[in-house]
Amino acid sequence: MDCQNVVQLDCLDDDEAWTLFEKKASLDDFSDDSIKILANQVVKKCGGLPIAIVPLGSALKGKTHHEWKAAYRRLKDRRLTEIEDVNEENAYVCLEASFDYLKNMETKTCFLLCSIFPEDDEIYVENLVGYAWGLELYKGMDSIKDVRSKVLASIETLKNFGLLLDCGERHVKIHDVVRQFALWIASSRKEISFGTVETLPMDENFKHYTAISFETDQTDELPKRVGFPYLKLLLLDSIMGTSSEFFKGMKALQVCALKYLLISLSAFQFHMNLRTLCLIDCKLSDISMLGKLKTLHILSLSRSDITELPTEAGDLEKLRLLDLSYCNELRRITPNLIRRLSNLEELYLHGCSSLKWATENSTKRERYSSLSELNLLPKLVVILLDISSEHLLDGFVFHRLRSFDVCIGITREILWYGRYLETCPISRSLRIEKFVDACNVEGHPNLIPSLDLGFSNLTSLDLYSCGSMQWLIDASKQQMCNVPQPQGFLQNLEEVIVSVCDKMQVLFPIAELRSIEQEGPSRHLSLQSLKIVEINGCNNLKYIFPISVANSLGQLHTLKIESCSQLEDIIQDRQAAYKCLLQSLREVSLIDLPQLKGNNVSDILLTQSSLQKLKVHNCPQLTHFFISTTIQELVFGKMTNEQLSNLHLCKYEELEQDQTSSQDHLLPICFPNLILIDILECESLKSLFPIIAAQGSSKKLNAPNLQILKIESCSGMEEIIQPSQVSIISFQCLREVQVTKCNNLKFLFPMCVANSLGKLQTLKIERCFGMEEIIQPTQVSTISFQCLREVHITECNNLKFLFPTCVATSLEQLQTLMIERCFGMEEIIQDSQVSTISFQCLREVQVTECNNLKFLFECVLLLVLGNYKL
Numbered sequence: 001m002d003c004q005n006v007v008q009l010d011c012l013d014d015d016e017a018w019t020l021f022e023k024k025a026s027l028d029d030f031s032d033d034s035i036k037i038l039a040n041q042v043v044k045k046c047g048g049l050p051i052a053i054v055p056l057g058s059a060l061k062g063k064t065h066h067e068w069k070a071a072y073r074r075l076k077d078r079r080l081t082e083i084e085d086v087n088e089e090n091a092y093v094c095l096e097a098s099f100d101y102l103k104n105m106e107t108k109t110c111f112l113l114c115s116i117f118p119e120d121d122e123i124y125v126e127n128l129v130g131y132a133w134g135l136e137l138y139k140g141m142d143s144i145k146d147v148r149s150k151v152l153a154s155i156e157t158l159k160n161f162g163l164l165l166d167c168g169e170r171h172v173k174i175h176d177v178v179r180q181f182a183l184w185i186a187s188s189r190k191e192i193s194f195g196t197v198e199t200l201p202m203d204e205n206f207k208h209y210t211a212i213s214f215e216t217d218q219t220d221e222l223p224k225r226v227g228f229p230y231l232k233l234l235l236l237d238s239i240m241g242t243s244s245e246f247f248k249g250m251k252a253l254q255v256c257a258l259k260y261l262l263i264s265l266s267a268f269q270f271h272m273n274l275r276t277l278c279l280i281d282c283k284l285s286d287i288s289m290l291g292k293l294k295t296l297h298i299l300s301l302s303r304s305d306i307t308e309l310p311t312e313a314g315d316l317e318k319l320r321l322l323d324l325s326y327c328n329e330l331r332r333i334t335p336n337l338i339r340r341l342s343n344l345e346e347l348y349l350h351g352c353s354s355l356k357w358a359t360e361n362s363t364k365r366e367r368y369s370s371l372s373e374l375n376l377l378p379k380l381v382v383i384l385l386d387i388s389s390e391h392l393l394d395g396f397v398f399h400r401l402r403s404f405d406v407c408i409g410i411t412r413e414i415l416w417y418g419r420y421l422e423t424c425p426i427s428r429s430l431r432i433e434k435f436v437d438a439c440n441v442e443g444h445p446n447l448i449p450s451l452d453l454g455f456s457n458l459t460s461l462d463l464y465s466c467g468s469m470q471w472l473i474d475a476s477k478q479q480m481c482n483v484p485q486p487q488g489f490l491q492n493l494e495e496v497i498v499s500v501c502d503k504m505q506v507l508f509p510i511a512e513l514r515s516i517e518q519e520g521p522s523r524h525l526s527l528q529s530l531k532i533v534e535i536n537g538c539n540n541l542k543y544i545f546p547i548s549v550a551n552s553l554g555q556l557h558t559l560k561i562e563s564c565s566q567l568e569d570i571i572q573d574r575q576a577a578y579k580c581l582l583q584s585l586r587e588v589s590l591i592d593l594p595q596l597k598g599n600n601v602s603d604i605l606l607t608q609s610s611l612q613k614l615k616v617h618n619c620p621q622l623t624h625f626f627i628s629t630t631i632q633e634l635v636f637g638k639m640t641n642e643q644l645s646n647l648h649l650c651k652y653e654e655l656e657q658d659q660t661s662s663q664d665h666l667l668p669i670c671f672p673n674l675i676l677i678d679i680l681e682c683e684s685l686k687s688l689f690p691i692i693a694a695q696g697s698s699k700k701l702n703a704p705n706l707q708i709l710k711i712e713s714c715s716g717m718e719e720i721i722q723p724s725q726v727s728i729i730s731f732q733c734l735r736e737v738q739v740t741k742c743n744n745l746k747f748l749f750p751m752c753v754a755n756s757l758g759k760l761q762t763l764k765i766e767r768c769f770g771m772e773e774i775i776q777p778t779q780v781s782t783i784s785f786q787c788l789r790e791v792h793i794t795e796c797n798n799l800k801f802l803f804p805t806c807v808a809t810s811l812e813q814l815q816t817l818m819i820e821r822c823f824g825m826e827e828i829i830q831d832s833q834v835s836t837i838s839f840q841c842l843r844e845v846q847v848t849e850c851n852n853l854k855f856l857f858e859c860v861l862l863l864v865l866g867n868y869k870l
Helices: 014-024 033-045 050-060 065-077 092-101 105-115 125-134 144-160 176-188 204-208 287-292 311-315 371-376 599-605 641-645 652-656
Strands: 171-173 194-197 211-214 233-237 255-259 262-264 276-280 283-285 298-300 321-323 346-349 382-387 403-408 428-433 446-448 460-464 471-473 495-499 532-536 543-545 558-562 569-571 587-591 613-617 625-628 633-637 647-650 676-680 685-689 708-712 719-721 736-740 747-750 762-766 773-776 790-794 801-803 816-820 827-829 844-848
Touching: 014 033, 014 050, 033 050, 033 065, 050 065, 050 092, 050 176, 092 176, 105 125, 105 144, 105 176, 105 194, 125 144, 125 255, 125 276, 125 298, 144 171, 176 194, 287 311, 641 647, 676 685, 719 747, 773 801
Parallel strands: 194 211, 211 233, 233 255, 255 276, 262 283, 276 298, 298 321, 321 346, 346 382, 382 403, 403 428, 428 460, 446 471, 460 495, 495 532, 532 558, 543 569, 558 587, 587 613, 613 633, 625 647, 633 676, 676 708, 685 719, 708 736, 736 762, 747 773, 762 790, 790 816, 801 827, 816 844
Antiparallel strands: none
């Protein structure tokens, strides 16, 4: 890792260590005294190291007195100095105790497998699944799904024991110290022989290993004819040279995962035990040799250079998983090949942008495989696939699939935020871009029933630029395209994203749904699993949910609506909207909705006690705001005079009981949980504390735990906080302040408020042309900015100096100072002839186009500057 700074992780003191251990071991006042005595002794053996305390405490949670005693005896009797190259500052003995408390060998092996991944690697869980299947780690499992469940259970156990760390969705990491411990365990116990090769030539001891990972930057060619008679797993991630000779001595090999190699598949034809073969980003030759690898259960050629999957691949009768994802050169799968893979459970073909399929009417059916072949795979339960709309009705249906991710008309990018888009066998997702009605039913463009291909378990739906689509579900027709209305459709739907669908009029139907074969009463659509709704650029929508659907939204936690010019209501029936229970709602974002109005927005959405994040920007018809007192992040933009004057706090139960009288509106607005305020383009706002608009009454605002304050393009703002509010406002938790384009603002804070900014870390002021001083001067002698680390000042032309001396004396932690185009600035520190000013942590200073600046610092300050760079 290319780190700029090395941060020393100090050991915990005795009280901190005990508190952490007590939490992880679930000890409390009611725990047995004899166990607590032993626990204290165990904690002392951890030496204050969190990396030892967490896993050991987790391992001993719920154990009996005898098990605690045995653990302490093990720690007491085993001296760290007995371990070669390990001194008493390390935590290996504590980690070993945690490792030994793992109940089964499968979980222990899963942990050790993580250690042979590169240091700091984000380990993808699906790689572990493939390796576990290949090694037959979990006995008696007959499907990849079952092995995946076992691996996930093992990972949860390891995370609970503190041996693995979460790292994004379906990824884990292993701490460097824990990894080194795992490698030590793997190399020191005879029953497990795992290791990593970091230098060439290799040590002779590696010949006895059962799992090896190469982690060398050397470009030497790998050794030829090296005997590895016990090797079952090989990981090789390198651009070094290799040849078929290297693999000949690996007769026991069951798992082989290679990256970035030029290799011939003939290298593996005599490996009769090989079950998992992953050739990622490889240049392959002799692709026809695939048919010889008859023992394969898992084959991944992801991101390889193959142009076609040859007929011989159909001979892989034992194949359970085939991954051809992001093979951009793959153009053809031989006809009738897929149907021969009768044991195939999972198929990954996403990101194959050049892959062609035959259609029912195609003259090229003899050249290309057809999607209808997938129907002939009796065990297929997972598929990831990208297709064009012309293939939609080519005979393949999704009724029996457990998981799918289908993109129609979308080319997936191989990278997303710097990470490869890996396979995800648990989603049930449909994404459509630029969709043309598949059934050509004049006047009824819709998704359902026109495109009901059996997505009964759909969990994610993403529509983009579907210009002809008017309804998500057309409940007015009993049958279209010979497809009945699906029973229970969308009940498992968790996420809906609809973007740039200009003709979309109705997302969820008001009418009752009825199948053509349905008997008994009809039923309303239920969205009981829906968690996320994002709507953007749908200019014909007038509402999002009918009341019949809104009543089922108990799981909804995120609602984002943007740029829908005709939207008037979130919930259609305003009179009945208050009955809706949105008890899980956590985040609401309403942006550029000029017609949005109605009490259901203010009264129902914004007052939910669960609401944590609220963003409202350019919604001029929302004239009254009753906002939950529990809100944590508040973002307002383009608020009118009337809106700013009608901000009120409210608890949902008070609203339900009609307790929000006009007298309550006069009370101060206090948000005890609020940590972020972001105000954008509120041009009539004159003051924030209290809230004062150009016309209208003031509204007192208090946020005692505020951490981040951002104000941008508020041209009418004259002061952030009025002097009259100083006695009741505290910014003791404020860490970051950003103020941009506030031209009437003459100073940032009065001096008496600055006294409470002891935790401020970041200060950014940009294009505030009228600002004369950051801190309004008084007779106060000193102000403490003891935590301030970063200061950015840009285009503040009336600013003559940055800090008064009383502030500068507390800037010991300042690391970065950037000043750009401040044409009126004459000094950084006002009257800086004070020898006690210290910039010992200053690392970076950038000053650009400050033509009146006479000098950076007085000579007297140069002696206490840090190792800064200009």
